[in-house]
Amino acid sequence: xxxxxxxxxxxxxxxxxxxxxxxxxxxxxxxxxxxxxxxxxxxxxxxxxxxxxxxxxxxxxxxxxxxxxxxxxxxxxxxxxxxxxxxxxxxxxxxxxxxxxxxxxxxxxxxxxxxxxxxxxxxxxxxxxxxx
Numbered sequence: 001x002x003x004x005x006x007x008x009x010x011x012x013x014x015x016x017x018x019x020x021x022x023x024x025x026x027x028x029x030x031x032x033x034x035x036x037x038x039x040x041x042x043x044x045x046x047x048x049x050x051x052x053x054x055x056x057x058x059x060x061x062x063x064x065x066x067x068x069x070x071x072x073x074x075x076x077x078x079x080x081x082x083x084x085x086x087x088x089x090x091x092x093x094x095x096x097x098x099x100x101x102x103x104x105x106x107x108x109x110x111x112x113x114x115x116x117x118x119x120x121x122x123x124x125x126x127x128x129x130x131x132x
Contacts, residue, residue: 007111008072008073008074008075008104008107008108008111009070009071009072009073009108009111009112009115010071010072010073011071011115011119012071013068013069013070013071014026014070014071014115014116014119015119015122015123017029017069017070017119018119018120018123019123023119023120023121023123024120025120026116026117026119026120026123027113027116027117027120029070029116030070030112030113030116031113033066033067033069033070033072033112034108034109034112034113036066037063037066037067037075037105037108040059040060040062040063041063041101041102041105043055043059044056044059044060044063044082044098044101045098047059047086048091048094048095048098051091053085053086053087053088053089053090053091053094054086054087055086056082056083056085056086056094056098057082057083057084057086057087058086060079060080060082060083060086060101061079061083063075063079063101064076064079064080064083067079067108070108070112070116072104072108072112074104074107074108075101075104075105075108077104078097078100078101078103078104078105079101081097081100081101082094082097082098082101084097085097
């Protein structure tokens, strides 16, 4: 993993995404992830307010999976904790874990687009891999 200090984004994951799709798509995909993630967090908060652990677990699972794709390691970890609390029906823990998830999400929102654009530019500059 390429993590600078406490960087919330694993650049190796973004680089792999650029390699597996197309470098120019990475910023667009990041925008979709951020938009969808915001929606999922809103639904998670609604589930928390309703005390619906199963609904929270479902949304957290989806967010955890997408966060892994973008190397949003703290979001992935926090979403896994929310999912676990939701599945256990532990509303008190779910509330604490949601606060941790929202903190992690703020870190990702603050830097993902810059990292995605940088990885896209770097990947585009390197060109396609040479044939073996």
